[in-house]
Amino acid sequence: DVKVTQSSRYLVKRTGEKVFLECVQDMDHENMFWYRQDPGLGLRLIYFSYDVKMKEKGDIPEGYSVSREKKERFSLILESASTNQTSMYLCASSLKREKLFFGSGTQLSVL
């Protein structure tokens, strides 16, 4: 079975810190996604990557950047964390338009 691993389940950071969220998948999927999930707002796409070094902005890219230097790894970077970035962050991977495999999520709190 495909495994998508997110580096941390819970993370607490200070306002202004640079934050790295790491995601690794083990099934050679081209597509990788970063979502954030807030109560009542569902899943919102931050960034999407369809190949190494290739990325597309999602619905809410402001305040975030991403890096995909290797096919299996997709990193989400909060350049200067703010309290409104407190959220659950979900990484996923897929082949073309087939099912997405999600990681367990990272609950980030920015104080």
Added chain:
Amino acid sequence: SQQGEEDPQALSIQEGENATMNCSYKTSINNLQWYRQNSGRGLVHLILIRSNEREKHSGRLRVTLDTSKKSSSLLITASRAADTASYFCATFTSGGSYIPTFGRGTSLIVHP
């Protein structure tokens, strides 16, 4: 942007009853998928139905797709307390990108 919208937003039933959730979408799709999310965890894929399919089964799950009405339903039969979770539909548009659009989910509570 969100294409799929689930209905109802919340559903509360007793163990043994059936649970039905609906998903409506706006544009032509390549496929529609249903996911489940336990509280505080990632989403887990349940079932994928393609635009040329009308019904699909997987264990106690039954999914229907009506492309003329742009809607899908997920039926969980003989529900169990362990089915308590949020359920999301996601759509891939026809000829479009590889980015799915998720609805906001239905929160299902099954009382023992």
